[in-house]
Structures are given as structure tokens and as C-alpha cells.
Amino acid sequence: MTTAKQRSLKQWSRVGLAMMLAACAGESRPGSADSAVASAAALADQPLVRDAWVRPADSGAMSAAYFVLHGGQDSLELVGAATPVARAAEVHESMQHDGMMHMQPRPAIALAPGDSLVFAPGGLHLMLIDLLRPLSEGDTVPLVLRTARGDSLQVAAPVRRP
Amino acid sequence: MAACSSAPSFEGVAIDPPRDMPAFTFVAPDSARVVLGPEAGRPMVLFFGYTNCPDVCPTTMADWTRVKTRLGPDAARVRFVFVTVDPDRDTPAVARRYARQFDSTFVGVSGDPATTAAIMQAYGVAAGREELGSAAGYLVSHSSQVFLVNAAGQLVALYPFGTRWEALASDLAQVLEQES
Numbered sequence: 643m644t645t646a647k648q649r650s651l652k653q654w655s656r657v658g659l660a661m662m663l664a665a666c667a668g669e670s671r672p673g674s675a676d677s678a679v680a681s682a683a684a685l686a687d688q689p690l691v692r693d694a695w696v697r698p699a700d701s702g703a704m705s706a707a708y709f710v711l712h713g714g715q716d717s718l719e720l721v722g723a724a725t726p727v728a729r730a731a732e733v734h735e736s737m738q739h740d741g742m743m744h745m746q747p748r749p750a751i752a753l754a755p756g757d758s759l760v761f762a763p764g765g766l767h768l769m770l771i772d773l774l775r776p777l778s779e780g781d782t783v784p785l786v787l788r789t790a791r792g793d794s795l796q797v798a799a800p801v802r803r804p
Numbered sequence: 805m806a807a808c809s810s811a812p813s814f815e816g817v818a819i820d821p822p823r824d825m826p827a828f829t830f831v832a833p834d835s836a837r838v839v840l841g842p843e844a845g846r847p848m849v850l851f852f853g854y855t856n857c858p859d860v861c862p863t864t865m866a867d868w869t870r871v872k873t874r875l876g877p878d879a880a881r882v883r884f885v886f887v888t889v890d891p892d893r894d895t896p897a898v899a900r901r902y903a904r905q906f907d908s909t910f911v912g913v914s915g916d917p918a919t920t921a922a923i924m925q926a927y928g929v930a931a932g933r934e935e936l937g938s939a940a941g942y943l944v945s946h947s948s949q950v951f952l953v954n955a956a957g958q959l960v961a962l963y964p965f966g967t968r969w970e971a972l973a974s975d976l977a978q979v980l981e982q983e984s
Contacts, residue, residue, distance in 0.1 A: 697862055700905060704940065706858040730939035736859045743860050743948035743965060747936050763863040764966060770858070771940045804866045 689714040689789070694799035696783045701776045707731075707768040707785055707799055708761045713753035719790035720751045720759070727783050729772035736764055745769075750790070763804060777801045812978050814952075814961040815971035822958035828923045830887075830913035833897040838913050840885060840923070842957035847979045848883040849972065850951040852929045854890035854944045855902040855912075860965055861886075864950060865906040867969035872907060874973040878980050886912040889931035889946050891920050927951055927959075952976065955983045 694709035705728070711720065723731040733748045748766070753759060761767055768785065777783060781801040786794050812818075827841025840848065849868065853861035865886065872879040886903040888894035894902070896914045903912030915923065924931065931946040948965035952975060960979065963972050 697858070697866075698905070699862075700901065703902075704856050704858040706862070732938055732940070734859070734938070734943075738948065738965060741947055741949070741964075742930060742932075742945050744934070744945040745857075745859070745936075745943045747938050763859060767859045769938075769940065771938070803869075804863065 687715045689718055689793065689795055691785075691787060691795050691797040694785065694797045695804075696770070696777060696781075696785075696799045696801045698779055698801050698803060699770075699773055699777050701773050703773055705770040705773055705777055706763075707770060707783065708763065709768075709785075709797065709799065710761070711753070711759040711787065711795070713755065713757050713759070715755055717755050718753045720753070720787060721749065721790045722788040723768050724786045724788070725770060725783060727774055727777065728770035729774065731785070732769050732771065733766065734769045735766050738764075779803060812960070812975075812982065814975045814978070816950075816952060816961035816963045816967060816975050818961050819959050822954065822956075822960045825953055825957055825959050826922075826926050827957065828915070828919060828926075830915050830919065831896060832913070833895075833900055838911060840883075840887075840913075843883070843955060845955055845983055846881050846883055847955050847976065847983065848885060848953040849976070850885050850887060850927070850953065852887045852889050852924065852927070852931070852946060853948070854888050854931075854946065855894045855898055856890065856940055857944065857946075860948050862906075864948070864965065865903070865910065867972070868910065869907050870969050871973040871976065872909075874970070875976060875980070878977070880909075881980060882976060884910045886910065887920075887923060888912070888914045889920065889924060889929065890944050891915060891917065893941075952979065954979050 690712040691709050696707045697705045699705035725731045735746050735748050737744050779802055783799045785797050785799055830838040832838050851864050868884050888899045891914045894914045899912035899914040903910040929947040933942040935942050950963040952961040954960050961975055
């Protein structure tokens with residue numbers, strides 16, 4: 643098993659392509675000559691954020707980040723997020739009932755081992771509150787997702803139109 | 805979805821018979837008047853939201869940019885209008901800037917309390933503040949459908965959130981064809 647620190651993962655994402663530039667120490671798979679295979683195996687075991695993107699928006703306005711969070715082989719609880727481009731970042735969920743769209747903060751979301759959470763328009767999203775600078779297409783936004791275990795999942799999300 | 809045989813067949817939820825909608829006048833930041841009512845040859849697409857909305861509202865507005873692209877030059881005849889249901893935070897300037905960030909031709913309006921209440925009532929739009937402890941301040945729950953109003957000022961179809969944008973594009977093309 644890996645320690646919590648080892649489980650921490652840095653990952654940079656591009657449109658449609660998640661590139662893991664730094665993986666956990668001790669997670670390499672001896673016997674696998676193909677690094678892509680080794681990476682894929684590591685991805686299955688480790689918490690991973692991929693396909694991240696952020697909406698363009700004005701400075702001072704709101705934006706949202708979307709991604710897929712793979713929980714990995716252990717259970718995981720997402721308990722917070724941060725980004726240097728906004729005053730605050732909160733996990734919210736848009737929910738429609740009785741013809742009304744409601745937005746509900748989700749301060750903690752638990753994932754069972756092997757589960758993934760899809761953040762997508764009209765559902766779960768990471769609300770970026772009070773942007774400290776404008777976000778334009780082509781920019782990259784660093785995001786940090788925090789787990790109850792104390793891990794930080796880092797991702798650099800491109801700004802693009804949906 | 806049933807539509808009478810003489811009516812256009814819409815991919816959205818058809819309002820049959822079409823419903824005459826009252827006209828509403830908003831004041832733009834430059835004091836110009838924006839009239840949401842009948843206009844020869846120019847149908848109107850309406851959405852009610854708020855600019856602090858990070859998810860559903862920008863998703864809808866981004867869909868409109870696809871609709872506009874699909875329609876090509878004919879899109880110039882369509883009035884795409886965002887109406888805020890949160891006029892306390894969204895001044896006319898904020899609403900206009902918000903709409904224009906998606907497309908320079910999109911119109912964003914913010915009315916006085918009476919106008920806002922009246923247009924929401926006419927379209928059957930509800931909104932409510934929700935204090936949920938967010939750093940964003942209060943959140944606003946709101947009706948999230950898009951309304952299609954023909955050039956005669958009649959509501960002809962609506963599109964619940966989640967409807968494919970192609971449905972609105974197809975119906976708008978049909979309305980534009982009839983009104984050309």
C-alpha cells in the first residue's frame with residue numbers, strides 16, 4: 643500500500659488528453675517495458691483527475707471547472723478544492739426538480755473504491771467564485787482537490803468553451 | 805409531443821396554440837430602450853438566469869453560440885436575450901456584459917423590480933434566493949427553460965434544460981423560413 647503522501651499525484655491535463663508527468667514514487671510496475679502500460683496501470687490504482695477544463699469568464703465573475711475524478715483502488719472522500727485564480731472554489735451540484743434548477747453545495751462526496759465522479763455541465767461542477775483575473779481560452783488554471791485523507795490532487799485545466 | 809396538423813412541427817415543446825406574449829421594455833446602460841416584443845422578421849429566444857450562475861446559465865448561452873453558428877447569416881435576424889432574475893446584483897451593465905461575453909450580438913437585460921416580476925410572471929418563470937453558506941453569497945434557483953417567441957410576439961415553443969441545442973437550431977430555422 644502507498645502512504646497518503648505517496649498517493650498524492652500531480653497531473654497536467656490537456657483537452658481530451660490527460661498527461662501524467664509525475665507519478666507516485668514506488669508505483670512503477672517492474673516488468674512492464676511499455677511506459678504507457680505502466681502509466682495506465684498506475685492510473686487505475688491511484689486517484690486521478692482527467693479531462694479537466696474551465697469556462698472562460700471575466701475577472702470578478704464566476705466560472706466553473708469540470709473533470710472526471712477517478713477514486714482509485716481505495717475509498718476517497720472529496721472535501722474541498724482551491725485555485726489561485728479565484729477567491730474561493732466550492733463543489734456544487736446543479737439539480738433540476740419541479741421545473742426549477744437548484745444549485746446545492748456539496749462539501750463532501752464519498753467515492754467507493756474504483757468509483758469515478760463526473761463533473762459535467764448541468765450536474766456536479768467546481769464553482770470558481772470571484773475570479774481574481776479573467777480566464778480566456780488558451781489559459782491554464784491550476785486546481786487542487788483535497789481529500790479527507792489529506793491528499794491533494796493537482797491538475798492544470800485548460801480554459802475553453804464547452 | 806402532439807401538435808395540430810396546421811401548426812409547425814417543433815422539436816422543442818410546442819405551445820399550441822401559440823400564446824400571445826406581452827411586450828416588455830428594458831433600459832440598456834446607455835439609456836437605449838430594449839423592447840422584448842413583436843418585431844417584423846425577428847423571432848426571439850429568451851432565457852432567464854443570473855450572472856453569478858456558473859453552470860446552467862453559461863451552458864445555455866454557450867449552446868446559443870452553436871445555434872447561431874448553425875443558422876449562419878440568418879442568425880442575424882434572431883434576438884438572443886438573457887434576462888436576469890437577480891436584478892439586485894445584476895445591473896443593466898452587468899447583464900449586458902455577461903451576454904456579450906458569449907457573443908457580441910447577444911442581449912443581456914436587467915429590469916426594475918416591477919418589470920422583472922412582470923416578465924417572469926408572463927413567462928411562468930420562478931426564481932428564489934437560497935442562502936446555503938456559499939462563498940458566492942446567495943444562490944438563485946430558477947426556471948431553466950429557453951423560450952422561442954416568433955416575430956409576431958407569440959410564444960411557440962420551449963426547451964427544458966438538457967434539450968439538445970440542435971432542437972432549438974432546427975425550430976428557429978423553421979420559424980425564420982416562415983417569417984422570411
